[in-house]
Amino acid sequence: MNQKTDNKSLTPALIALMSIATGLAVASNYYAQPLLDTIASAFGLTVSQAGFIVTAAQLGYAAGLMFIVPLGDMFERRALIVLMTLLSAAGLLITALSSTILWVIIGTALTGLFSVVAQILVPLAATLAEPQKRGKVVGTIMSGLLLGILLARTVAGLLASLGGWRTVYWVASIFMVVMAFILWRALPRYKQQSGLNYPQLLISIISLFTRNATLRTRALLGALSFANFSMLWTSMAFLLAGAPYYYSEAAIGLFGLVGAAGALAANGAGRMVDKGKSSRTTTLGLLLLFASWLPVAFGEYSLWALLVGIVVLDLAVQGVHVTNQTMIYRMMPEARSRLTAGYMTSYFIGGALGSLVSALAYQYAQWIGVSVAGGVLSLLALIIWLMTKKSIERAIVEHN
Incomplete structure (x- = not known):
């Protein structure tokens, strides 16, 4: 299969950037978990009704894994990664601006759908890595992913205590937009011609x-x-x-x-x-x-x-x-x-x-x-x- 790529090398700085981007993306699915009780109070819901927010994130992520991640073998990956990062930021912004629980769920589902950008960054890093260093590179990127899952709850709790539950989504959306710009500048162009x-x-x-x-x-x-x-x-x-x-x-x-x-x-x-x-x-x-x-x-x-x-x-x-x-x-x-x-x-x-x-x-x-x-x-x-x-x-x- 034919490949088209820039000449940028996979430097330690770029590996660190991809690891951080992966963690930020996947963390978007977990901010709501420690905030369910607060969100339920804000919209007059039971805790079980608010729990559907987590379900929406999971369903969105599952759909993204099956229907969006394979596009990495079809389209130029840098552009796809940047677009998905911006769309994930848009989902976070919708949640931050939500006036009803329906919009919270829509924003959460969109965020989950496009946060699978993390699963396009990982194979890109594996592709760019030298064969004898591929395991180390994948390990570093996956550490970023798991840290995002684990630390999202901590960060969400701290930000919510400072400025309310919406603050979490405002801050997260800003960070995702900034990350999209940095990734556009730093990532090499790469396209896999799958045919x-x-x-x-x-x-x-x-x-x-x-x-x-x-x-x-x-x-x-x-x-x-x-x-x-x-x-x-x-x-x-x-x-x-x-x-x-x-x-x-x-x-x-x-x-x-x-x-x-x-x-x-x-x-x-x-x-x-x-x-x-x-x-x-x-x-x-x-x-x-x-x-x-x-x-x-x-x-x-x-x-x-x-x-x-x-x-x-x-x-x-x-x-x-x-x-x-x-x-x-x-x-x-x-x-x-x-x-x-x-x-x-x-x-x-x-x-x-x-x-x-x-x-x-x-x-x-x-x-x-x-x-x-x-x-x-x-x-x-x-x-x-x-x-x-x-x-x-x-x-x-x-x-x-």
Whole structure:
């Protein structure tokens, strides 16, 4: 396939910029979560009605993964990234100006739809990176993404306490516009000539799954690992708001900083993959994921046990995720946006199911129920990996 690109190199400064842009984009989907009670009061809603704001963000993001991310294999990526960043900013602005809950939901859905620009930045970085440094680059960019997820709640809580819930969206929209301008100036132009029209592009995602066992396995491991992440963070607010902690919303939001420490520590996973240790990294990550639920379970009685569990779990999830993406990007350079769409859709479905399981487990069995369910899911991921490990390793050898 033909490629058209500028001569700009992937410098450390550009990698850092793409990491920040990825974090800002994905954070847009999570600002509302700590603000639901405030927004509900502002519009006279029940908390469950306000919860549809989060659902709108999730549905918008899911649609973007399936129908917009594949366009990275069709259009010039710098222009596409800048346009999507501006449209995401427009969604945030609509939310900030909303006079009714309907406009809040519309703005949130639009923001979610176009915040998948993060998933176009990641394959672009993988494409521009030197092969021997691709894992490290993907790890750095994905650290930015996970930091955006974890820190969005903290930032939203702080800004809302300073100027109300709308302040969060005003500030976020301004930052996204500024980021769009910087990306236009800094990113190289790059176009992948796939030779496919749009319907063929979407159909080819299914074809990639049916033909490639490595993609199927990595997507399943990604879904299960992100399900673990969602299970922890969905029910943690219930644990921390009740006995014996009774923490405020602002204090609960600060736990995102603990998770961020784990996410940053996982950056070394990409370096291990670059050294040909992807299988070892995956095995270690899944073992740590399973082991993390033991201290998490004791988090009901010990804050230190909970903090250790959070760090280890986020470290494991990020390590497995970076390894997964690095490995699938090696398979078909001309289809990296479609590979991202397929993999991240699976990842997103896993996260949504994890949230559902977590809420049900907490409702019927409190924190120990969440911990047991998480342990079972992480054990399932480890068993699947050990059963498919040898065939995946053979496929890698044949591909190389």
